[in-house]
Amino acid sequence: MEPRSASRSSPLSRGRVLPRRFYQRDARVVAPDLLNKVLISGSILARIVEVEAYCGSSDPASHAYRGKTRRNATMFGPPGHLYVYFTYGMHWCANVVCMPAGVASAVLLRGAEPLEGLEEMWERRPRARRENDLCSGPAKLAQALGLTGADDGIGLLGRSGRMCIVDDGLPPPSMPGNGVRIGIREGSDLMWRWWVPGSRHVSKR
DNA sequence: ACCGGGATGTTCT
DNA sequence: GAACATCCCGGTG
Numbered sequence: 126m127e128p129r130s131a132s133r134s135s136p137l138s139r140g141r142v143l144p145r146r147f148y149q150r151d152a153r154v155v156a157p158d159l160l161n162k163v164l165i166s167g168s169i170l171a172r173i174v175e176v177e178a179y180c181g182s183s184d185p186a187s188h189a190y191r192g193k194t195r196r197n198a199t200m201f202g203p204p205g206h207l208y209v210y211f212t213y214g215m216h217w218c219a220n221v222v223c224m225p226a227g228v229a230s231a232v233l234l235r236g237a238e239p240l241e242g243l244e245e246m247w248e249r250r251p252r253a254r255r256e257n258d259l260c261s262g263p264a265k266l267a268q269a270l271g272l273t274g275a276d277d278g279i280g281l282l283g284r285s286g287r288m289c290i291v292d293d294g295l296p297p298p299s300m301p302g303n304g305v306r307i308g309i310r311e312g313s314d315l316m317w318r319w320w321v322p323g324s325r326h327v328s329k330r
Numbered sequence: 331a332c333c334g335g336g337a338t339g340t341t342c343t
Numbered sequence: 344g345a346a347c348a349t350c351c352c353g354g355t356g
Contacts, residue, residue: 177348179348186348187348188348191342194341194342195341196340196341210340210348211339211340211341212339212340212347212348212349213337213338213339213340213347213348213349213350214337214338214339214340214347214349215337215338215339215349215350216338216349216350218348218349220348233348235348252350252351262349262350263348263349264348264349264350265349265350268350306348307348307349308347308348308349309347309348310346310347328349
């Protein structure tokens, strides 16, 4: 009734924040586990439907492959933080940092289903024509959420920060889609991309 | 639907 | 200089 619907419409009541130990694992394990989790950014809620894993020193496609630099420093930091980078001269993309500090492992957020705060997303993505144009791609997702370099390194643990990721009870798919990563040259044979089968908010179907 | 190319600037060779 | 974890638009079928 009234109280129930009121509490359900509150972003912060939607689920339990993922704890540090969730992120303290290899990106190839965290990535499929992030499917169907809910990303909260300010008043925006979006369900993660597509991810890719990037694994530091063993992965030629990872920004961290050739060691720590100014740009990728956040990847080498503690887990449960956001690594945001600039690419193609105009786009920002967001990763979730995994593994303990010192090990560069991260999950690229590639696609999400908008749940709340759609007005805000439409404003930030004026060229989007359909709802599935809002977050169906890493740079689209970052733009819809208003993420830029200013957000590099922000924490996802606890409810006090601007962003977090919560589990609202919907488990990851028992058989997620799985294939090679998109838009890379090196390491293009590795099947480190996962998605929610059938979702219209996946970048490529 | 599918495909080709331009935009735009930081990072690394 | 080249590459780049991309997106958008305008062509064609």
